[in-house]
Amino acid sequence: MTDHSNSPLSVRNMVRDHAYPVLSALCTLSLISIGVLLVPQAVRHHRFNRCVDAQIQMRNAINPESQQGPGKVNYLKAVEHCEGR
Template sequence: MNDHKQQPLTAISSLSLVAISILLIPQAVKTHRYNRCVDVQIQMREAINAQGQRSPGKLNYLKAIEHCEGR
């Protein structure tokens, strides 16, 4: 491939990667906030009804998911 054709293709592919990265930022932020919400909810529920468990327990986990999904 000669150099004149390679430069535009390189620029287009680089711009495509940047555009994809920018478009993924909102989803990454949403997922990060959701994960933080679940973690905080589990910690709060463990503090309220601690029964000597080290793991969050299935019910606490499900309630945390329910809360963070807005149900």
């Protein structure tokens, strides 16, 4: 390779010129792969949250005077059901 004045580039200059584009491409690919690997986990948690919400609504419809809110019996029973216990 040569620079603009047609003198050959040293190895150090070639590494310096190509390091940033190579590292930025590597970082971009890493971020994309991390995002793709997190999709199944996000889908699982989304479904779990929908299951808990549906269970709480169902239990509140059956017994309207029951306790509501986190840490209450309906919430704990809904989590237990959705976890498959």
